[in-house]
Amino acid sequence: MDLLNSGLKEISDAVKSKKISALEATKFFLNRIDKLNPQLNAYIAVSVDAEKEAKAIDEKVAKGGDAGLLAGVPFGIKDMLCTKGLRTTAGSKILENFIPPYDATVVKRLRDAGVVVLGKLNNDEFAMGSSNETSYYGPVKNPWNPEYVPGGSSGGSAAAQAAKLAAGTIGTDTGGSIRQPANFCGIVGIKPTYGRVSRYGIVAYASSLDQAGPMVSTVEDAALTLEVICGKDPMDSTTAQKSVPAFSKNLKADVKGLKIGLIKEYMQSGLDPDVQKTLDNAITELKKLGAEFVDVEIPLTEMSVPVYYLIATSEASSNLARYDGVKYGFRAHKENQMSVTLEDFYSETRGAGFGTEVKRRIMLGTYCLSSGYYDAYYNKSCQVRRLLRQQFLDAFKKCDVLLAPVTATPAFKIGTRVTDPLKMYLNDIFTTSTNLAGLPGMSVPFGKSKDGLPIGLQLTAPHFEEQRILNVGLAMQQVSPVKGDKPHVI
Amino acid sequence: MIDRKMTEHIATLARLKVSDQDLEQFSQQFTQILKYFEQISKVDTTNVEPLVTPTDIEAFWREDSVNQEFTAEEMTANAPLKSGNLFKVPPVV
Amino acid sequence: MSSRGYEAVIGIEVHVQLKTKSKIFSADSTIFDSADNENTSPISVGMPGSLPVLNEKAVEYSVKTGLALNCSIRNNSVFARKNYFYPDLPKGYQISQYDKPICENGWVTFKVNGEEKKISITRAHMEEDAGKSIHQGEYTLLNYNRAGIPLLEVVSGPDMRSAAEAAEYCRTIRQIVRYVDVCDGNLEEGSLRCDCNVSVRKIGAEKLGTKVELKNINSFRFVEKAIEYEIDRQIDAVERGEKIIQETRLYDPDKNRTFTMRTKEDAQDYRYFPDPDLLPITIPEKLIQKVRAELPELPQARSTRYQKDHGLSENDAHILTEERELADFYEQTGDACKNYKSAANWIMTEFLRELNDDKKTISQVVFKAADLGQLISLIDKGTISGKIAKTIFQEMWKSGKKPEVIMTEQNLVQISDSSAIEKIVDDIIAANPGPAAEYKAGKVKAFGFFVGQVMKASKGQANPDVVTKILTEKLK
Numbered sequence A: 001m002d003l004l005n006s007g008l009k010e011i012s013d014a015v016k017s018k019k020i021s022a023l024e025a026t027k028f029f030l031n032r033i034d035k036l037n038p039q040l041n042a043y044i045a046v047s048v049d050a051e052k053e054a055k056a057i058d059e060k061v062a063k064g065g066d067a068g069l070l071a072g073v074p075f076g077i078k079d080m081l082c083t084k085g086l087r088t089t090a091g092s093k094i095l096e097n098f099i100p101p102y103d104a105t106v107v108k109r110l111r112d113a114g115v116v117v118l119g120k121l122n123n124d125e126f127a128m129g130s131s132n133e134t135s136y137y138g139p140v141k142n143p144w145n146p147e148y149v150p151g152g153s154s155g156g157s158a159a160a161q162a163a164k165l166a167a168g169t170i171g172t173d174t175g176g177s178i179r180q181p182a183n184f185c186g187i188v189g190i191k192p193t194y195g196r197v198s199r200y201g202i203v204a205y206a207s208s209l210d211q212a213g214p215m216v217s218t219v220e221d222a223a224l225t226l227e228v229i230c231g232k233d234p235m236d237s238t239t240a241q242k243s244v245p246a247f248s249k250n251l252k253a254d255v256k257g258l259k260i261g262l263i264k265e266y267m268q269s270g271l272d273p274d275v276q277k278t279l280d281n282a283i284t285e286l287k288k289l290g291a292e293f294v295d296v297e298i299p300l301t302e303m304s305v306p307v308y309y310l311i312a313t314s315e316a317s318s319n320l321a322r323y324d325g326v327k328y329g330f331r332a333h334k335e336n337q338m339s340v341t342l343e344d345f346y347s348e349t350r351g352a353g354f355g356t357e358v359k360r361r362i363m364l365g366t367y368c369l370s371s372g373y374y375d376a377y378y379n380k381s382c383q384v385r386r387l388l389r390q391q392f393l394d395a396f397k398k399c400d401v402l403l404a405p406v407t408a409t410p411a412f413k414i415g416t417r418v419t420d421p422l423k424m425y426l427n428d429i430f431t432t433s434t435n436l437a438g439l440p441g442m443s444v445p446f447g448k449s450k451d452g453l454p455i456g457l458q459l460t461a462p463h464f465e466e467q468r469i470l471n472v473g474l475a476m477q478q479v480s481p482v483k484g485d486k487p488h489v490i
Numbered sequence B: 001m002i003d004r005k006m007t008e009h010i011a012t013l014a015r016l017k018v019s020d021q022d023l024e025q026f027s028q029q030f031t032q033i034l035k036y037f038e039q040i041s042k043v044d045t046t047n048v049e050p051l052v053t054p055t056d057i058e059a060f061w062r063e064d065s066v067n068q069e070f071t072a073e074e075m076t077a078n079a080p081l082k083s084g085n086l087f088k089v090p091p092v093v
Numbered sequence C: 001m002s003s004r005g006y007e008a009v010i011g012i013e014v015h016v017q018l019k020t021k022s023k024i025f026s027a028d029s030t031i032f033d034s035a036d037n038e039n040t041s042p043i044s045v046g047m048p049g050s051l052p053v054l055n056e057k058a059v060e061y062s063v064k065t066g067l068a069l070n071c072s073i074r075n076n077s078v079f080a081r082k083n084y085f086y087p088d089l090p091k092g093y094q095i096s097q098y099d100k101p102i103c104e105n106g107w108v109t110f111k112v113n114g115e116e117k118k119i120s121i122t123r124a125h126m127e128e129d130a131g132k133s134i135h136q137g138e139y140t141l142l143n144y145n146r147a148g149i150p151l152l153e154v155v156s157g158p159d160m161r162s163a164a165e166a167a168e169y170c171r172t173i174r175q176i177v178r179y180v181d182v183c184d185g186n187l188e189e190g191s192l193r194c195d196c197n198v199s200v201r202k203i204g205a206e207k208l209g210t211k212v213e214l215k216n217i218n219s220f221r222f223v224e225k226a227i228e229y230e231i232d233r234q235i236d237a238v239e240r241g242e243k244i245i246q247e248t249r250l251y252d253p254d255k256n257r258t259f260t261m262r263t264k265e266d267a268q269d270y271r272y273f274p275d276p277d278l279l280p281i282t283i284p285e286k287l288i289q290k291v292r293a294e295l296p297e298l299p300q301a302r303s304t305r306y307q308k309d310h311g312l313s314e315n316d317a318h319i320l321t322e323e324r325e326l327a328d329f330y331e332q333t334g335d336a337c338k339n340y341k342s343a344a345n346w347i348m349t350e351f352l353r354e355l356n357d358d359k360k361t362i363s364q365v366v367f368k369a370a371d372l373g374q375l376i377s378l379i380d381k382g383t384i385s386g387k388i389a390k391t392i393f394q395e396m397w398k399s400g401k402k403p404e405v406i407m408t409e410q411n412l413v414q415i416s417d418s419s420a421i422e423k424i425v426d427d428i429i430a431a432n433p434g435p436a437a438e439y440k441a442g443k444v445k446a447f448g449f450f451v452g453q454v455m456k457a458s459k460g461q462a463n464p465d466v467v468t469k470i471l472t473e474k475l476k
């Protein structure tokens, strides 16, 4: 069986029909990790229990039990999701030795569906970044060209999926952290509607923006994985009670008569010529398939970067207050307990435990919430957020989905942007508004830069309408000029 | 303008020991970033309710029932310093 | 009103620990004395990725208490994060409420030295309790069993003017939370905590003086003493021309003085913001009506009813309505025998004495209120005397038997028919010619001797009125 090019359903069916064992599939990917990870640094930790879990799936199959929708499918999990007994670091020194006593709901649902957890994928520290250069465990390299960034903060997931160091991976997206790296690495990545997927057990960056989602090779795989991880969770008050559609069964590449909106504001800021070409190709192809295009205006998308960073850093400054060296993780003072004051104990632990970008965002957020500035920054941003969300809802009165580039440029070289934070933040100009409005968004590969780096396009749908972007995504995948392209590392 | 004194105050509020060099850099970066972010003040938000949760989600509450899933050992297993099943920190008034 | 030309201005924050079975945002148990960190989970220890889910019973108890405090209930209240660093706060923030609390604008009334006082309740909000620090000299140990237990923080207006009022206010809050059965109101165990904000100003001055917070005072007596001390301390300081510093002070009951906690309490910037992990608490009118309907009759109203309908004195009505369980027991006793005054007496004397001697709670009393009512009816019907009733009561207290059963078993029925008593009188007079002669010669006191003798001979069963009547005739 050609595990490199098999979809998740094929692997699962093969395992269930004993054409291949879960152990074989797992070993196949573990070997690829041994071979390629040193180059790419996509994994922070590989699970020593992977083979044991695979054998348990094979035993279940042998006994004729229902081994699940993803039986024996090996997955890589972004290191922002707690995995019971398997070290979870959030890409930070401050959680260097943290072994969670519990699984995130997403991980539990994957395991219940028969998934084998291969290990934990590298990410920007506390998911704060868009180039995977801030991880305490080193940067991740883009499999298409190791001098380039894989994108972030789910850089490890994107790189691992592109280089096939797993059959499927999970990432998280707060301001584009699934869609942007998926676009830079030429894979499919979808951020669900806010509230579709449980955040229980996922290290929090910004609670009102974070969502976990699949980062896989095909739209079919994305649909199947979404079915497994979506749905209400009694452990997360912000999950929706809406029933979860059978995304994979309802997949249909028919776009005839579908109205696709192009966001005027996204077209004005100078796009890289290759990105522009990719977009134009997609428009041409989709028109051929019977889709209609309409221009829509969402003026406040121009404010999405400031609004996003003011809200996200405010929430993060509070969400990261728990990292204090008391209950778990890194602690600055182990020995001379007596001498240190409580304030120094906290400040030294956190000062040494967090990287620079995390400290920068915590401080920016602390400032936004501090007395005298709350109204001008945090509260004002929440008001603008409501107006931005309404503008999206108005746009969806004129179209069914939105098509847009994910980033203005293809992947950039490692080290070229990390020095200027504002420049880095502006990377997210096309992705942050989707999180602010709580909408589902997906990146699908559709082009390539002159340097051979992948370029994807972003589809956005109204709340809880993931099926629409999966269907359009499937249509695009079938006609994509880069269909079947693979990085040389494979 | 986020001067050095304000940056120091924020670092204290956030309990973050920051080197002098970082303090200097953060102070400049915050000034640059916040100058760019000032543009949100141009948006007219008169009687617009702030939005926290971006999707319409039906609230649900939990029944008042006990479900003790974890032991004290598991909850203190990751403690950097402990005595028995109690977390240990420098003396506090 | 304090003399020395100054007026004390006191406001009180009472933290009421709501007696739910599980914590406010997690399913950990709230049982009081468990092993170290036994009642914890990733949520209450603040582990990465943990999220809060609201306990519905905490909302119900908060609405119930708010209604009992005459508050209006906000249909859409919001949880906010109060951000500060302290080891007993696992998440680095406390989930509390800020500008949209669940209860607002209530009031309570009570009497202090006979004068009725009405104190406003500015607000009452839901929040989670912090853990407990155990200080061991060179280090501090943390137990998070209490972290996450639901609290209702009741904030009064700055309406109190004396230490006595402050103490009575706290007692009233305790009584009400016990009445509506949301908290056991145990100051010592900390299920009820009073923090007093005290300032002084010259009488007639508009501006309030600087507020000093007195924390963790765990008895009502100490509340009064601590505030009395603090008022004098502040007046002395003001008269010495010193400025009062805004600080938190603790009360040392042994030295009967307050002392500063010296924590760098620069006005804390808690950076409140709505908690994005929780949706607003929408409370439908239907729920408020349901809880209102289930509210028990509150002490104030019950005491007034007892005075009006049962003719009790204000003092007796106040004692009997102090605790809801006692009021229920009294009322059931009264209903059984329809003699409320007598029921009141029995409860306030015999019943409460036995209860306090044995340190029992009412639920541990082995007989029913109706049984005590029956005992009173036996007296009213003349079947037994008051004295016999006391003997029966002792037996009831021990064995829990019905009064009639005890009466027949120990044949304590009162003899009232005169022929039987006449016979006993004749025997006694015949056996004591001396005293009989003395009485007839005018020594009135001897009469008591004869009454005693007849009662003894009849083992206390003879009806005293009948005995006196026959003796006076026989000894004429």
Ligand SMILES: [Mg+2]
Pocket: C013, C153
């Ligand atoms: Mg308070």
Ligand SMILES: [Zn+2]
Pocket: C015, C127, C153
């Ligand atoms: Zn409080």
